[in-house]
Amino acid sequence: MAVKPRHLFEELSHRGPHQVLRGDLALIGLPGVVFTPRSGLGLPAVAFGHGWMQPVDRYLGLFRHLASWGFVVAAPATQRGPLASSRLFAADLVSALDVCTGVRLGEGSISVSASSLGLAGHSTGGGAAVLAAADDPRVRAVATLAASQTKPFATDAAARCAMPSMHLAGGADVVAPYVGHARLIAANWGGPAQLRVLPKVDHMGFAEGRHWSGLLIPGSSHHGALRIARVLLTAFFLVHLAGQERFRVLLDADVKGAPIEDTAELVA
Structure with missing residues (x-):
């Protein structure tokens, strides 16, 4: 009997089978975790x-969750100023993959497969992930959270991305x-x-906790959005990077609070 999507959602809402370690990317030349x-x-x-303008600490729950399901997650803590460069941040994401591989x-007991690399990001970090994916043929899958437009344009870079997203x-x-923003990236x-699309979630709904930048950026952390993001990103990368096809049924199903949108009418 096929497993129902809601059962897979419930399974992935819990921590995975792996114990998790945290390290500092700065020890090998790149600020971050x-x-x-x-x-x-x-x-x-x-x-x-x-x-x-967000610290990487606002995504630690997502990182721990992915690591508990068998992924190495690297998050550069660069380009955090108000005039940050999306192009340079994309290069830092590529450098993070270089470090991983x-x-x-x-203690030498962990290695990464160069054929199982993915990118993800929130807000401008999502746009930077698209820029990085467009120029790095190693990338096998991309996931974004409230992706925003960048310069160079993420919407243009999306057209050069052949991997699943x-x-x-x-x-x-x-x-x-x-x-x-996200809809045009997906359509292109x-x-x-x-x-x-999560109907009641704002731009900062995918970030954990609070930060002083909330004085400048409207929105706040949303528990439901965090849970859905953890589950769906884990399922997405398990299928496309780890080859665990049993989770594909979840990716193909409408999830309560996060239905699949049709972008076909935007394609020229």
């Missing part, structure tokens, strides 16, 4: 881009309204793309 399973060779890895992590967006986002995507 890295989370890994306690051990494992040939693991899949994801580089994550933080949102505009080129250095034995932990998933884009979660907030229906109440007034900073980067999904119609002109050169490969398979899925867009899900």
